[in-house]
Amino acid sequence: MPFACLFVPDFSVQAVVRVEPQLRNKPVGIFYGTPPLTKVFAVNHAARQLGVEAGMTKVQAEAFCGIEWRWRSFSEEVTAHAALLDCMWTISPRVQDAEKQNKDDLADTVVVDLTGCEKLFGSPEKIATDLARIASNVGFDAHVAVAEIFLAAQCAAQGFPGITVIPGGQESARIGALPLESLRIPAEFLETLKRWGIQTYGEFAALPEISIVERFGQEGRRWQQIAQGKDLKPLIALDFPDQFEECMEIESPVELLEPLLFIVNRLLDQLCTRLRMHILAIGEVRVTLTLERNDSRTNLGSNSQSNSQNKAPLLHIRTIRLPVPAKEGKFLLKLLQLDLEAHPPTSPVTAISIVAIPAKTHSRQLGLFLPLSPDPERLEITLARIQSTVGEGRVGSPELLNTHRPNAFQQTRFAQPDAARNINREEKNAKAALRIYRPPLAANVELREGKPARLTCEGASRPILALAGPWRTKGDWWSETGWARDEWDVEMRVLRTKRHAGSVETNAEETALYRIYKDQFAKRWFVEGIYD
Amino acid sequence: MASIAATFEKLKNGEVGRGMRGFRGHVAAELQPSGVAELDAVLGGGFPRGSLVELCGPATSGRTGLAFSLLAQATSRQEACAFVDVSDSLDPVSLAAAGVDLPRLLWVRCGKTPGKRPAAESSFFDSPEEKEHTQKFLQQADGKKIQGQFWTHPRDQIRGVEKVIPSLLRVKPEGRESARIHVVKKRIEKKQTETKQEILRRHTSSRSNNLPGTEFFQTAGMRDRMAPAKPWKRLEQALKTTDLLLHGGGWGVIVVDLADISWVDARRINLSVWFRFRRELENTKTILLLLGEESCAKSCASLVLRCERREESWSRAARDAASGASTLQGFSVQGEVMRSRSQSQPSDCARWQTQTMNR
Numbered sequence: 001m002p003f004a005c006l007f008v009p010d011f012s013v014q015a016v017v018r019v020e021p022q023l024r025n026k027p028v029g030i031f032y033g034t035p036p037l038t039k040v041f042a043v044n045h046a047a048r049q050l051g052v053e054a055g056m057t058k059v060q061a062e063a064f065c066g067i068e069w070r071w072r073s074f075s076e077e078v079t080a081h082a083a084l085l086d087c088m089w090t091i092s093p094r095v096q097d098a099e100k101q102n103k104d105d106l107a108d109t110v111v112v113d114l115t116g117c118e119k120l121f122g123s124p125e126k127i128a129t130d131l132a133r134i135a136s137n138v139g140f141d142a143h144v145a146v147a148e149i150f151l152a153a154q155c156a157a158q159g160f161p162g163i164t165v166i167p168g169g170q171e172s173a174r175i176g177a178l179p180l181e182s183l184r185i186p187a188e189f190l191e192t193l194k195r196w197g198i199q200t201y202g203e204f205a206a207l208p209e210i211s212i213v214e215r216f217g218q219e220g221r222r223w224q225q226i227a228q229g230k231d232l233k234p235l236i237a238l239d240f241p242d243q244f245e246e247c248m249e250i251e252s253p254v255e256l257l258e259p260l261l262f263i264v265n266r267l268l269d270q271l272c273t274r275l276r277m278h279i280l281a282i283g284e285v286r287v288t289l290t291l292e293r294n295d296s297r298t299n300l301g302s303n304s305q306s307n308s309q310n311k312a313p314l315l316h317i318r319t320i321r322l323p324v325p326a327k328e329g330k331f332l333l334k335l336l337q338l339d340l341e342a343h344p345p346t347s348p349v350t351a352i353s354i355v356a357i358p359a360k361t362h363s364r365q366l367g368l369f370l371p372l373s374p375d376p377e378r379l380e381i382t383l384a385r386i387q388s389t390v391g392e393g394r395v396g397s398p399e400l401l402n403t404h405r406p407n408a409f410q411q412t413r414f415a416q417p418d419a420a421r422n423i424n425r426e427e428k429n430a431k432a433a434l435r436i437y438r439p440p441l442a443a444n445v446e447l448r449e450g451k452p453a454r455l456t457c458e459g460a461s462r463p464i465l466a467l468a469g470p471w472r473t474k475g476d477w478w479s480e481t482g483w484a485r486d487e488w489d490v491e492m493r494v495l496r497t498k499r500h501a502g503s504v505e506t507n508a509e510e511t512a513l514y515r516i517y518k519d520q521f522a523k524r525w526f527v528e529g530i531y532d
Numbered sequence: 533m534a535s536i537a538a539t540f541e542k543l544k545n546g547e548v549g550r551g552m553r554g555f556r557g558h559v560a561a562e563l564q565p566s567g568v569a570e571l572d573a574v575l576g577g578g579f580p581r582g583s584l585v586e587l588c589g590p591a592t593s594g595r596t597g598l599a600f601s602l603l604a605q606a607t608s609r610q611e612a613c614a615f616v617d618v619s620d621s622l623d624p625v626s627l628a629a630a631g632v633d634l635p636r637l638l639w640v641r642c643g644k645t646p647g648k649r650p651a652a653e654s655s656f657f658d659s660p661e662e663k664e665h666t667q668k669f670l671q672q673a674d675g676k677k678i679q680g681q682f683w684t685h686p687r688d689q690i691r692g693v694e695k696v697i698p699s700l701l702r703v704k705p706e707g708r709e710s711a712r713i714h715v716v717k718k719r720i721e722k723k724q725t726e727t728k729q730e731i732l733r734r735h736t737s738s739r740s741n742n743l744p745g746t747e748f749f750q751t752a753g754m755r756d757r758m759a760p761a762k763p764w765k766r767l768e769q770a771l772k773t774t775d776l777l778l779h780g781g782g783w784g785v786i787v788v789d790l791a792d793i794s795w796v797d798a799r800r801i802n803l804s805v806w807f808r809f810r811r812e813l814e815n816t817k818t819i820l821l822l823l824g825e826e827s828c829a830k831s832c833a834s835l836v837l838r839c840e841r842r843e844e845s846w847s848r849a850a851r852d853a854a855s856g857a858s859t860l861q862g863f864s865v866q867g868e869v870m871r872s873r874s875q876s877q878p879s880d881c882a883r884w885q886t887q888t889m890n891r
Contacts, residue, residue, distance in 0.1 A: 371610035372817055374782030382780035386640055386773050394641040398624035398634050409624040414638045416612055430568050432862055432886040433596040433626040435791065468860040489860035489888075494591050512592040513841075513863065529623065531863075531888070532596035532791065 002114040002124055002168075003150050003235075004091070005098065006084060006131055007143045007157035011108035012042040015080035016070045018139035019248045019266055023068050031058055032072040041072050075247045075353070080140075081107040082245065085238065086274045087134045087142075088112040091127060094237045098154045109154060113235055114146065128163045137273060147171055152229040155201065158182050171229045176202025185223055189216060201227045244356045246270050253292045253348030261337055263352055268329035268336075271356045281325030283359025285332055287340075289316040290351035316345040323415040324376035325359040331377050338384040342392065373416050383414060404475050405483060406528070407436065432531050434515060440526035441495075443516060452488055455516065457527055462492040465511060474520075484520035487528070489513060495527070561834075561874065564785070564819055567601035571867050574882040575835070579819050580874050583834035584810050586822045591791075593839040594865030595823050597886045599787050600630035602821065607633035611784025614638040614777050618763070618770045619792035638777075642769040763793050771805055774820070778812040787821045795826035806832035827870065836871040842883070862887040 008014050012030045017023045027047035033039050038058040047067050061069070088095040088110050098109030114127060121127045124146040135142040145156035145164040152171040156164045159178035166174045178201045180190060192215075198204050205228040212220045246267040254260045264287070275282060291314040318339050326332055362376075374382070387395045396411035443457035454463050469488035476482040494512045513531035518524070563577035572578050579585050579602065587595040606613050613636060615622060620641045628634060770788060777786050790798050806829040813820055822829060827836045842864045862885060869880040 372782055372784045373610075373612045374780050378780050379782070382776050383638075385776050389772050389776075390640055390642050390769050394643075396639060397637055398622070398627060398639050400624055400628055400634070407623075407625075411639065411641075415635075417633075417635045430594070430597050430601045430865070430884055430886045431626065431630040432594070432888045433600050433630065434623045435596060435621040436623045438620050468858040471859075496591075510590055512590070513860070529621070531592050531860075532594065 002146055002148055003111050003153040004088075004114050004124070004127060004131060004144065004146045005109060005111045005153040005157035006087060006135060007098075007145070007154075008080075008084060008108045008135075008140050009143060009161075010042050010044045011080065011106045012072055012077060013044040014140055015076045016073065017044070018080055018083070019076060019246070019263075019270065020070075021139070021266070027052070027067045029061060029067050029069050030072050031061075031069060043067075071249075071251065073249045075249060075351070077106065079246050081110075082241065083138045083270070083274055084108075084110050084135070084140065084142075085241075086244075086277055087131060087138055087140075089240060090134055090277045091121060091131065092117055093240065094235060096235050096238060109157060111150060111154060111235070113237075124165050125163070128165055132163055134277065137277075139270070147229075149229045150235060151226055155183065155226070155229065158184075172202065172205065175227075175229055176200060176205065180204060183223070183227060189220065189223060192216075205229075242357070244271055244274055244358060245353060247351065247353035249351045250349065253350045255348045257337070257340060257344070260340070260349055260352070261333065264336055264354065265329065265333050267352065267354045268332050271354060272327060272329045272332075275356065275358055276327065278358070279361060280358040281327045281361045282322065282332060282356045283325045284319065284321045284357035285336070286317065286319045286355040286357075287336060288353040288355070289318075289345050289349045290314065290353075291316055291345055291347035292350050293347070314347065316343075316349075318343060322380065323413070324380070325362050326377060327361060328377070331381065334381050335384055338381075338388050342388055376416065379414075379416070404473065406473070406485070432513075434529045435532050436529040437527060440517075440528050443525045443527050445516065445518070445525040452490060452516065452525075455490070455492060455514075455525075455527070457495055460495050462495065464490045464492050466491040482521070485517045486520065487515060487517040489515055489531070562817065563874070564602070565605050566598060567605040568598065568882070568884045570884045571598070571837075571882040574867075574869065574880045575872075576874055579821070580834050581817045581819055582813050582815060583873075584806065584813060584820045584822065584829055584832050586824065586827050586829055586833045586836045587839060588795075588824050588827050588836065588870075589839035590825065590841075592863070593841050594863070594867075594886050595839045596626075596789075596791060597630070597865070598837075598839065598867070599789075599821055599823055600627060600632060602819070603627070603637065603785055603787065604631035604633075606784035606819075607636040609784070610636070612636055612638070612782060613785045614640065614783055614787070616640045616642065616770050616773050616777075616786065616788045618642050618766050618789050621792055622789070640770075640773050642766045642773070763797055767793065767797070767801065771801065774809065775812075778809060778818070778820070781816060781818070783818050785819045785821060787823065790822060790824040790828070793824065795824060795828065798824050798828040799826070801828060803830060803832070806830070833871060834873045835869070838868045838870050840866050840868070842866055860888050 013028050016030065017028060025046070027044065027050055029043040029047050029052055030041045031038050032041035035058075040052060040054050040056040040058070040061045042054055043052045047064075050064055050067065052061055052064050052067060061067075084107075085095055085097075092112050092114065094113035094115075096111050096113075097107060098111055114124065117127060118124070121130060128144040128146050131144045132142060135144075143157045143161055143164070145153050145160060145166065147153035147156055147166040148168040149171050152166060152175055155175050155178065156166055159175070159182040164174075179199060180193060180201065183201060183204075185193070193204060198207070204224060207224065209221060209224065212224050216223070248263055248267060250263065254263070271282065293314055318336070320332075320335055320339060322335075383395055393411065395414070397414045399410050399412045401408040401410060441457050443455050445452045445456075446454040452464050452467060454461060456462075467488055467490045469490075470486035471488075472484075472486050474482075474484040477484070491511055491513050494510050495514070515528045515531070517526055517528055519526065561580040561582055563575070563579065564581050565572050565578040566575070587598060589595045603613050603615070608631070613632075615637060617640060620643045622639060622641075624634065624639075627637070767790075770790075774786060774788055777783055809820055810829075810832040822833070827833065827838075864883060864885045866881055866883045872880075
């Protein structure tokens, strides 16, 4: 039962470099700790060659020139670990985090069970090479090891650089040559073993078990079993995530949209790459912007409760649900740009988190005789652009509400209906359309024998030439939103006179059909619209 | 001589022109039935696809009903259509009564100026948890807003300057003004006020003599409404929206409703806009339908149809003698071809009957 292990050296550094690709070939160091106890937490190989080591104080470390310094970001490490798991899930669903010896250990190692994968992906060497390539696509420079024993694969990945494949039965021989430091033994154990002259895994594994228990207790015995490559626990597979997240903390708050979009673009690219590995697309994107807080208000506040409330992060969350799952980051970036332009955060941004809800990729068979319809992805961008032009809530499909209330409709999101959906259009006669005035024009109506005889509206007075009505409607009388009105269809001279260049001209001949109504509650007349 | 003869032959056959397709290509354009059999018979099958069509006419001339009929035809073919509503006057009930498949219609309502909306307002995409977060944020926000640089283009920052500068120039310390100037200023103001009152009296007498409820006109809202509102912002939005829709492609019919816009204002739209639209429409199956009082796209329109309501159709109103109530059943419309590049000739007419929806 072979196992493959993926280990990312200098994980904290690589988690940062992954979202900042410009740091890839530069010496990078990570600070951690509150001042004045800030120390170097991790450095990459290039920085190590310059002489910087983990554990140095900030003052010592900053004496070295040419090194890019970043602060440790737990959120970036969490997303980097999730990306690492994604790499393994491309091979097999039986993936587990490596055994953590200490609770402070980094989640830089993941193990996958390769049982039954040879027929699908080839030999262990090929699988190891593929894993290294996939990890490289996600932004990791990882070590890969394949061995028959779980812990042997883990130790080999952490101890040997590059790709290591250990044939069955040679685990002890190969791992035994590794120095004890790569086993991540607690410092007090390591010091004692060094005093005994024990330098490698093999030497530690060869010590008598009873003597180890006498001197180190059960903890020492556990470490020896690890050094011997003995499996302690069965593999417990992790669940496949239902959402994918990428986040980044920004050291200096971003105030402008353009630099913010650069960061969003990087994160979206990472998300799309991860989803593509699972042949998935993005169905919904949720962007959470952590905003900078002004502490002045906190200082002014006298109440301790309000102070504790103010310490909560200020978040600006935007969610975009896509009718068609998207695979391209550029398309999502444009949508997010338009959305953020319409809904800008009111403070500078200090951190970004993008959560993608995956959806199955949309496959569509095109044909020569399909009806004309816009491209779904371009349509979304077009709708977002139109919305930014005309305002929110003014773009969509009209939908009639299930009520007799006049003008009861709502605008819903425009999404192309299924092509199979067909409507029967039986009536062939043209219908007279009503053009609505929004809001209705208030009017003054002179009645004769209970019927409208003259209408005054917008400063114009018109005799009513012909009329039809009344059409009385009433509804919702049991609630506060009830309505009752008498509708009349009237013919009269046009209310809004035709305007010629530089003058207003009234055409005495031109008449039009209007719909007017009397609101029975308000006891007022209105012109609702004009037939056309 | 031979080359001249060849060129002459090409000119004669209409093979010279953009794309070397010439005028002939337009003649053979695919036609979309309008849904009115009488009109389709005159137009040789319907409206030409991939072209700009104008429906013009006065109020209550049946142009909107005809546009709805065309939309109903297109949506029944499962095509996606768009309605750019410049004056926000579309009635969805009439649309549904005309047989338009509403989910296939994109309705763009122009007129509202999109501003920076407070984050706590309801949103198209907002979920309850977002609202909660944004509410919380607004409560806690300390007013540290990024002024003028977060998401705003410098061009937008100068908006409103023309209103601010005169007020800045006008505000002067009163002590510096001499008494003489002050008196002169007062006189001028008084004169101006009198002139305004005179205009107002004249206006009232000309408009509302012998009318009940004259005080109704004294409200500020009515005075605002009486002032002719400039439709430039709405027109700009409509044209930009149309441009975006045409660029996106894939639409069966795009209706741009300029019916409530004065033709004087509509004709102020630069002709190059219509040329650009026509260029974008070429080699597509989209019909760009313009509704308006008068034709404004000039030669860019492949078909200009003028609609008129025939008066004798009003007599169809049925009168119920017993109750004294009556109903409007419809009116007849006459469509006249004013300009056409297809089979129909100018002055060809069709007459059809429209029906009001059953209430």
